[in-house]
Amino acid sequence: MxxxxxxxxxxxxxxxxxxxxxxxxxxxxxxxxxxxxxxxxxxxxxxxxxxxxxxxxxxxxxxxxxxxxxxxxxxxxxxxxFREDFFLLFLLPPLILYPFLYVGGLIYIVYKLPLVECMMFGALISATDPVTVLSIFQELGTDVNLYALVFGESVLNDAVAISLYRSMASMRKNSSGPHYFLVILRFLENFVGSMSSGVGVGLISALISLMLTFFYQ
Missing domain, CATH: 1.20.58 (Methane Monooxygenase Hydroxylase; Chain G, domain 1)
Incomplete structure (x- = not known):
């Protein structure tokens, strides 16, 4: 007992x-x-x-x-x-699955798009626009490093989205097997070229700013 x-x-x-x-x-x-x-x-x-x-x-x-x-x-x-288990079990799944089922199902059922064109659409809508977030950061006077990180991430995301879209467009035009390797090379060329150009412009701007600082001091 x-x-x-x-x-x-x-x-x-x-x-x-x-x-x-x-x-x-x-x-x-x-x-x-x-x-x-x-x-x-x-x-x-x-x-x-x-x-x-x-x-x-x-x-x-x-x-x-x-x-x-x-x-x-x-x-x-x-x-x-606010409970984490309620959010993970009841709120998060609809947020993730609803756009997947609605947008993906609507595109496939209504338009019957092939895989390459669906990937083109995904690359097209993957770019982000942080104008609202950056304006709020500027009004609140947040850290400059946080502002630069958000702005740089959005710019890099846009560059990757453009490269992916151009690669998928090339794959759509040339759907044969040997052209897939050329599409991958084109993506790497665009990505590495854009990144190198950005790094080069940043280094040159920093060098010019440093020289002007020493000159006026």
Missing amino acids: AVAAPRDAVAAGTVDEQKAAGVGILLQISMLVLSFVLGHLLRRRKFYYLPEASASLLIGMIVGGLANISNTQRSTRRWFN
């Missing part, structure tokens, strides 16, 4: 934790659905005084405040906080 009591306590704690997890997940999913519905109503009514992101934030604040002032169990209340 002494051994059975701790086991019953552990089982009861596990059941309570599962109930709390179920209630927390249900409420979070309900908040997501309510955010989508409220955003749709705001767009349909053309009510621009309250943005959709602000409406979602307001819903979360109201539900969180009600959970804190109510007699909600502590185990259930913990599930209102």
